[in-house]
Amino acid sequence: MNITIKCFASLSRFTPPDAEAYPVEAGLTVAGLIDLLGIPEEDIKLVFVNGSHVERSVSLAEGDRVGLFPAVGGG
Amino acid sequence: MDGSDNSDNSERSDCSDCSDCSDCSGRGTAADLEAAIRRAAQENVESSTARLFLPLAAVERLCGEHCLSPADVETASLALGIAPERYLRNFETYTLAEQVRFLRAHVALVGLGGLGGYVLELLCRAGVGNIRGADGDEFAPSNLNRQLYGTLRSLGGFKAAAAAARVAQINPATEFMPVAAYLNGQEMEQFCAGAQVCVDALGGLRDRPALARAAAAADIPLVTAAVAGQGGYVATVLPGQASPADFFGTDPASLAAAAENTMGTPAPAVATAAAILSAEVLAIVCGRGPQLAGSMLLFDLGQMSFEKVRL
Numbered sequence: 001m002n003i004t005i006k007c008f009a010s011l012s013r014f015t016p017p018d019a020e021a022y023p024v025e026a027g028l029t030v031a032g033l034i035d036l037l038g039i040p041e042e043d044i045k046l047v048f049v050n051g052s053h054v055e056r057s058v059s060l061a062e063g064d065r066v067g068l069f070p071a072v073g074g075g
Numbered sequence: 076m077d078g079s080d081n082s083d084n085s086e087r088s089d090c091s092d093c094s095d096c097s098d099c100s101g102r103g104t105a106a107d108l109e110a111a112i113r114r115a116a117q118e119n120v121e122s123s124t125a126r127l128f129l130p131l132a133a134v135e136r137l138c139g140e141h142c143l144s145p146a147d148v149e150t151a152s153l154a155l156g157i158a159p160e161r162y163l164r165n166f167e168t169y170t171l172a173e174q175v176r177f178l179r180a181h182v183a184l185v186g187l188g189g190l191g192g193y194v195l196e197l198l199c200r201a202g203v204g205n206i207r208g209a210d211g212d213e214f215a216p217s218n219l220n221r222q223l224y225g226t227l228r229s230l231g232g233f234k235a236a237a238a239a240a241r242v243a244q245i246n247p248a249t250e251f252m253p254v255a256a257y258l259n260g261q262e263m264e265q266f267c268a269g270a271q272v273c274v275d276a277l278g279g280l281r282d283r284p285a286l287a288r289a290a291a292a293a294d295i296p297l298v299t300a301a302v303a304g305q306g307g308y309v310a311t312v313l314p315g316q317a318s319p320a321d322f323f324g325t326d327p328a329s330l331a332a333a334a335e336n337t338m339g340t341p342a343p344a345v346a347t348a349a350a351i352l353s354a355e356v357l358a359i360v361c362g363r364g365p366q367l368a369g370s371m372l373l374f375d376l377g378q379m380s381f382e383k384v385r386l
Binding site: 006011012042043045046048051052053069072075 | 307320385
């Protein structure tokens, strides 16, 4: 199945080239995805799936839109 | 001025801030003011909407003649359905009644640097009547890439002082109370007391959770934003709700890992976040209510993407 991935701010360098249709195994969790992308777990502070904040134990489904957000505090 | 007795006029503000005025007994009644506003607005018709308006110079003249503040004169004009000229281009977006609510609004703004400078500018131009702004910082050369009130002349000076000078140049209907100090948690609570909304325009992660707690203690919404590189977020936190900064941490490792430490804070992202912040503050104080309560608007100007998510 395919999902889409959006890595914000300092995480953008982890964006895979096929982020718009990123192939993953069915049942993959958010934590598993973070591992696959090679992002240090502590660098991600908020995860959104289809526009809602979720825990990392959530399993992903076909077509899910995943947003990964780091700590951002500049002003 | 006609010298008539105005002692029964309870609608008038007390004249306490014009100590050099020796003729307050002659300032006239509310009816005199209304008549004067109608006379001044006569034949001033905005071409595209056919609306009467009160010319800018007339506001200043009527303040002097009636011993009133600009906000008083503008409020009286709006009550008659006559737009003060300086707000003409806000209509139809904000109604006359909403414009009155701007003039009566009280906003607490913490941070007068990148985000705060633009927010203050936009709220002041919109006609928000009462803004208290706090920042203990002084302008440094590294602020010049984005901070609206950071100029070659203001370098080294308090941001709060430059902000006050700017407000006075733009809109005398905005009463701005500058506080050139960093606020601790208790001071943040006092700072929020009596305001309708608190704006988190802080830089860095350290003080944001404390400000969210202070706004909750004052039982007012917090509108918050932060940027790093081309991206950022704006969110509204109602009392009792989680704030984005609650997830970011304030321990030394978290502070050091904040994205802006490597990506910086370029002007387009800062100004974008500040503009969204300002629109949300105006939605709140004009009575429409927050549009981002419990949500974050995430933006990325590198890809020109905007997404509203639930926190």
